[in-house]
Amino acid sequence: MRVVWLMAAALFVASPATAQSAKVGVDAWAQGDFAGAIAAWRPLAAKGNPDAMFNLGQAYRLGRGVPIDLAAAQGWYDRAAHGGHVDAQTQLGMLLFQTGNRAAGLRWLKAAADKGEARAQLLYGTALFNGDGIERDPSAAYRYVSKSAAQGLAPAKSTLAQLDEVMPVEMRRQALAGAAVAAAPPVASKKVGKGAIAKAAPIPVPALTMGTPPVTGGGWRVQLGAFSQRVGAEGLFRKLATGPLAGKQAYLVPVGAMTRLQAGPFASRAEASAACSSLAARGQACFVVAAK
Numbered sequence: 001m002r003v004v005w006l007m008a009a010a011l012f013v014a015s016p017a018t019a020q021s022a023k024v025g026v027d028a029w030a031q032g033d034f035a036g037a038i039a040a041w042r043p044l045a046a047k048g049n050p051d052a053m054f055n056l057g058q059a060y061r062l063g064r065g066v067p068i069d070l071a072a073a074q075g076w077y078d079r080a081a082h083g084g085h086v087d088a089q090t091q092l093g094m095l096l097f098q099t100g101n102r103a104a105g106l107r108w109l110k111a112a113a114d115k116g117e118a119r120a121q122l123l124y125g126t127a128l129f130n131g132d133g134i135e136r137d138p139s140a141a142y143r144y145v146s147k148s149a150a151q152g153l154a155p156a157k158s159t160l161a162q163l164d165e166v167m168p169v170e171m172r173r174q175a176l177a178g179a180a181v182a183a184a185p186p187v188a189s190k191k192v193g194k195g196a197i198a199k200a201a202p203i204p205v206p207a208l209t210m211g212t213p214p215v216t217g218g219g220w221r222v223q224l225g226a227f228s229q230r231v232g233a234e235g236l237f238r239k240l241a242t243g244p245l246a247g248k249q250a251y252l253v254p255v256g257a258m259t260r261l262q263a264g265p266f267a268s269r270a271e272a273s274a275a276c277s278s279l280a281a282r283g284q285a286c287f288v289v290a291a292k
Contacts, residue, residue, distance in 0.1 A: 024036070024040045025037040025038075025039075025040030025041045025044075025052075025055065028040060029055075029064075034059060034064040034065030034066075035065045036065075037055070037059070037064075037065060038056070038059055038065040038066060041055045041056055041059075042056065045076065045079075048079075048083065050079075050080040050083035050084065050085040050088065051080075051085070053076045053077075053079045053080035053083070053085070053088070054076070054077065054080040054085050054087060054088040054091070056072075056076040057072075057073045057074075057075075057076035057077040057080065057088065057091065057092075058073075058091075059073075060072040060073035060076065061073035061091075061095070070095065070099070073095065074092065074095055074096070076088075077091050077092035077095065078092055081108060081111075086112050086115050086117050087112075087117070089108045089109075089111050089112040089115075089117070089120070090108070090109065090112040090117050090119055090120045092105075092108045093105045093106065093107070093108030093109035093110075093111075093112060093120060093123070093124075094109070094119075094123065096108065097109070097123070097127075097133070102127075102132065102133030102134075103133060103134075105133070106124065106127055106133055106134050109123050109124040109127070110124050113125075113144055116147075116151075118147075118148045118151040118152075118153040118156065119148070119153065121144045121145065121147050121148035121151075121156070122144070122145060122148040122153060122155060122156040122159060124144055125140075125141045125142070125143070125144030125145035125148065125159075126141070126145070126159060126228050127141075128140050128141035128144065129141035129142075129145075129163065129225065129226075130225070130227050130228065130232030130233075130235075130236070131232060131235060131236060132228075132231065132232045132235075136236075138163075138167060138171065138175070138285060139171065139174060139175035140175075141163070142160075142163055142167060142171075142172055142175040142176070143175055143176065145159050145160050145163060146160060146175075146176065158258075159226075159258070162226040162255075162258050162260075163226070165223075165226070166223060166224070166225055166226055166260075166285050166287070167285045168280075168285060168287075171285060219265065219290060219291050220264060220265065220266040220267070220268060220269050220271070220272040220288060220289070220290060220291060221251060221262040221263060221264030221265060221266065221272065221288075221289050221290075221291050222245075222262065222263050222264065222266070222272050222275055222276050222279070222286050222287070222288055222289070223260055223261070223262045223286065223287055223288075223289045224236060224237070224240065224261045224262065224263060224279075224284065224285070224286055225260070225261050225285065226255070226258045226259065226260050226261075227258065227259050227260075227261060228258060228259075230252065230259065233250070233252055233259055233261040234250070236261060237250040237261060237263065240263070240279065240284065243278060243282075244274075244275035244276075244278040244279055245263050245275065245279075248263045248264055248265070248266075249263070249264070249265075250262070250263055251263065251264065251291075262289060264291060265291060269288055272288040273288050276288055
């Protein structure tokens with residue numbers, strides 16, 4: 001799923017000289033003087049200012065004013081994240097997850113998600129639904145993605161629509177029972193001040209591009225989920241490739257940046273419905289689709 005980067009702007013308490021230095025860095029960044037921005041932020045970061053540390057992380061990740069260095073970016077994100085910087089927690093979580101340290105990445109994403117960060121809510125919810133690096137929990141996934149969508153994040157709205165397709169109505173109702181999905185003000189809505197965080201380009205979560213196996217042996221399938229990463233779809237199919245799905249094959253169907261996992265083929269709609277009923281009894285969301 002391609003996640004839109006939301007710009008964050010935060011104020012920090014500082015002496016007039018420190019605030020002025022931060023503004024010099026922000027102005028330099030906006031004008032393309034990345035080296036000047038680095039020079040302004042580095043002493044602030046050395047003194048433990050979370051915004052400056054986050055900005056340096058952005059610079060090292062993007063290679064602006066400094067060579068691209070993901071290890072350095074991670075280090076600065078980590079320091080800012082431990083200082084309570086929510087955007088740094090989100091970026092650190094994304095970076096760790098994308099570079100293979102899913103457990104640590106998900107811990108930071110959850111921390112930011114629980115503070116109301118929309119991108120983190122979307123990514124953590126997607127991981128929960130897919131079972132990517134964490135035990136699969138569709139109900140919790142639906143709650144997190146709903147909260148993200150309620151803040152207006154476009155990819156979250158798209159993901160929520162996908163979940164609405166693959167999760168039964170009653171399961172969705174139960175997921176939201178007792179959980180108020182309020183449109184809380186997003187973190188990025190703060191006013192820009194003298195110490196504003198530098199704007200940066202998005203970090204895209206790689207989209208999937210894959211083919212779909214040809215339909216053979218029947219015109220019906222069962223749909224099992226929608227995924228942002230192929231590994232999630234493959235992992236779920238491996239877990240389900242016995243019982244009702246014994247002898248069936250997986251179909252990975254790209255839809256925008258998401259991929260639907262379908263299994264089949266089934267000779268008739270009735271046969272596919274019977275398989276879905278058996279899967280539903282095991283707690284697996286499922287519905288019948290016609291093979292195209």
